[in-house]
Amino acid sequence: MTLLDQNHLDTALERGKAERLAFGGMAYARLTDEIRGVPKGSVVLPDGVVVPGYPSIARIQALDPGLGKQFDGPFWAEEKMDGFNIRIFAHEGEVHALSRGGFVCPFATDRMQDLLDPAIFEAHPNLILCAELVGPDNPYLEGHSPQVQEDVDLFIFDMMEQNREGFLSQEARMRYLREFNLPHAEIFGRFGPDDINKLGELILKLDEEGKEGLVLKPEDQSQRAKYVTGRSNTYDFSVTGEGLLDLPPEYFTNRLMRMGLFMAEHGQQQDHERLSELGHALMQGLFRAIEISKDHNRVGSPFRCRFNQRENAYRFIQHIEDTGGQRVKVYDKMPRQEGDYWVLEFERVHQRMTGFLNQALQGGRQFD
Amino acid sequence: MTLLDQNHLDTALERGKAERLAFGGMAYARLTDEIRGVPKGSVVLPDGVVVPGYPSIARIQALDPGLGKQFDGPFWAEEKMDGFNIRIFAHEGEVHALSRGGFVCPFATDRMQDLLDPAIFEAHPNLILCAELVGPDNPYLEGHSPQVQEDVDLFIFDMMEQNREGFLSQEARMRYLREFNLPHAEIFGRFGPDDINKLGELILKLDEEGKEGLVLKPEDQSQRAKYVTGRSNTYDFSVTGEGLLDLPPEYFTNRLMRMGLFMAEHGQQQDHERLSELGHALMQGLFRAIEISKDHNRVGSPFRCRFNQRENAYRFIQHIEDTGGQRVKVYDKMPRQEGDYWVLEFERVHQRMTGFLNQALQGGRQFD
CATH class of the missing domain: 3.30.470.30 (DNA ligase/mRNA capping enzyme)
Structure with missing residues (x-):
């Protein structure tokens, strides 16, 4: 039994609802859209085996x-x-x-x-x-x-x-x-x-x-x-402020809504500490971005991860280059060996923040 | 001398770049787009006189x-x-x-x-x-x-x-x-x-x-x-939170940017009072909206203004009904006389907030 037979997959591939990929020796297809009730993100392995998407x-x-x-x-x-x-x-x-x-x-x-x-x-x-x-x-x-x-x-x-x-x-x-x-x-x-x-x-x-x-x-x-905590929203703001203009603006407004609903449900409308935390969280990434922009003319968030196999680090670089809507800048001499691992350090560049802050901090004029 | 002659205006009207309107006995046209360098929002009076738009x-x-x-x-x-x-x-x-x-x-x-x-x-x-x-x-x-x-x-x-x-x-x-x-x-x-x-x-x-x-x-x-003050942003948040989902989300993110840039320029990054104010401002309208939603199943912002002439109040109601993207609900028995004036009270309904809060507060499920 299979969820999708070869004909369905071929049709999906023709219509751009699936794409062929490979990892090492394993060829596979991923669904970029729902097909016959099989969700987007599902994967079809060479022998027709389906790994369903996570709903x-x-x-x-x-x-x-x-x-x-x-x-x-x-x-x-x-x-x-x-x-x-x-x-x-x-x-x-x-x-x-x-x-x-x-x-x-x-x-x-x-x-x-x-x-x-x-x-x-x-x-x-x-x-x-x-x-x-x-x-x-x-x-x-x-x-x-x-x-x-x-x-x-x-x-x-x-x-x-x-x-x-x-x-x-x-x-x-x-x-x-x-x-x-x-x-x-x-x-x-x-x-x-x-x-x-x-x-x-x-x-x-x-x-x-x-x-x-x-x-x-x-x-x-x-x-x-x-059902999420109120502070998970504050936390998200505190770590994503560098990308304020690069994330969809609803990222912020939706989290403000959730935070307000959570605080209201738990009777925290007068909780000054929580409200104060919110203000701090919203500005701290932005302050970091402004400093980074002054020093480097570029705003980005640094990432670091490590691999057992050097080849997988290269595959990962290829993967983020292929899929990255955000520009990724891999630092020089990566991956580098650290103990038994290969460490990869790179930056996701916030392109709109970079452009906006450069222009604003250099005294440019902006029309809203 | 005139900025637009009758031919230009006729062409603009045909192309939907201007529309004919009237106020009392005065017919006029307003430009809904720029025409020959004359900006959007300009008005052409009956005798061809142009009142330029404000840039x-x-x-x-x-x-x-x-x-x-x-x-x-x-x-x-x-x-x-x-x-x-x-x-x-x-x-x-x-x-x-x-x-x-x-x-x-x-x-x-x-x-x-x-x-x-x-x-x-x-x-x-x-x-x-x-x-x-x-x-x-x-x-x-x-x-x-x-x-x-x-x-x-x-x-x-x-x-x-x-x-x-x-x-x-x-x-x-x-x-x-x-x-x-x-x-x-x-x-x-x-x-x-x-x-x-x-x-x-x-x-x-x-x-x-x-x-x-x-x-x-x-x-x-x-x-x-x-060049605006940092606190003007906080103030805007404090008075518009009821419309969090009805305003464009960039209304909020752009003001956060401005606030961050202002605070950074004036060395206020450690100004805890200001940051705390920001958090309070962002939540207070939302808390009001949640209370209003519970009481009335509808979220809106009340408005009130007064007129010398009753007729102008009716004209104004017509004007907001004609132009309102937001639904406007004029309260009963308006305009009502108050001293020498005719008072008009109405509400601008925040339709997305109304729908979202109703659903959320009634325990509904939402997919992001």
Whole structure:
């Protein structure tokens, strides 16, 4: 059984809804659009095997009455990690990790040997692990959950199977996590639609700890919901201000909305410390950008990540050059060896910020 | 001499670059696009007389080196008022006021008798006064300069002539202001490109006073520049948060940029009070919107303004209904008499905020 046969894929390729790619010796296709119910970001391996895309999770912005409205039975609350989403699978005995968009990520794939015992794939070769790669030494995101303060770490939060729609049940996933001692996002327990107070306390605790929020999953893994902390918004502002004009402006307005709704739900409208933090967070990246612009005439965010294999660093450079809407500037003499690893340091250049700040700081005139 | 002859206007009307309108007995056309160098917002009166549009003023975001870069000789610094821009002219002995877009504004036109001595038009019938109408009882804007704490007041800041490009010289304008004792935006004096410190002190004083900023005008009124205070951004956030999703998102990101540049130029990066104010300002309108949504299932901003003539209130209602991208809800039994005036109270409904908050507060799920 397969979700897409060769004809469907050929048609999709012709219509520009899929593209052929390769990683090392493995040819594959990624779907750039939904095809016959198989979501965007899904990958088709050479033998027709489909690794389904990871679906978006809807957001709720009020526990009360959101829980009652969204769930009619028990659900599990798990930590939503701040990192990047990968799907890990084995193909001909080799472990690969896909990005959300359906690219084999040379970085994540390279690092799997450090982060994951492949025994699970020997026992269950069709399994797909959905996980967050979290930490400061990641090549995509400015921020990360506070649990990881160096390099990156892996947190599994869902499991799927090749050629099948949907997620493994909560019970099956938890059994595999235990059995294979796999690293995973924290599972806080089983709650019900009436547990507004308990979940309110939990989210406030996560908020204090600087964590991103919760994903709520019904037993049968059907309709999920995410619910994030107020401070996750402040945190995002504090790490992305250098890109104020390069990110979509809705990045900022949507987070202001979420923050306001969170504070209002938890009675924090008079919480001066939180409001003050918000103002500081919004300006601090911008102040850094202004200083950087004065010193270098260029605004960018530095990234650093490390690889076991030098070749994967080169593949990664190629990958970001091929996919980068943002211009990427790899520093000189990269990758460089550091212990057993190859370290890659580069910068994502914020092109609009660079242009705008250069012009403004040099005294130029601007029409709004 | 005229800037546009009848043929040009007819062509513009055919091509949808101008539209015919009327106010009372006066037919006129407004330009919805630039035509032969005559700017958008210009108006053509029945006898072919052109009232030119008010041009945009470019912004500088750094006094140093902006002054040196933009000016090679002396310029005047004047207060930039926070209100709405009108052009006042006389036609067949009647005083009219145009909005920026080139509509005869029934509100501003109605109130001219309270705010302006028409003697200037008897002496100079071709004169056009460019002015800001400022105050809480205005029908367009949520905020206003602090000088006016009730109703509205008039502040002239430029003069033009019918059928002529460009502004009157500084000297001529100041002479007329004195001679006819006209209300005007404050003129702080004559400065030069080296007066970075003096203007720095002046803008910080305006910032403390809650004022919007400066317009800098060279003697010959050619290339001007505006430079706004940091706190004008905070103020804008504090009064527009109810419309967070209805305003263009760049409204917010552009103001964050300006605020950051202002604070950095004036060494305020560590000014915790200002940063704290920013966080409070960004959330307070949103908190109001959430409360309003809970109480009324609708988010809007209330407006109030008053008219001498009842007919003008009706004309104004018609005007906002014709032009309103935002839905306007006029309250019941309006206009109502209050002393010698007809008071109009209405609400500009924030439709996206209304929909989003209703859905979020009722526990709905949203995909980003």
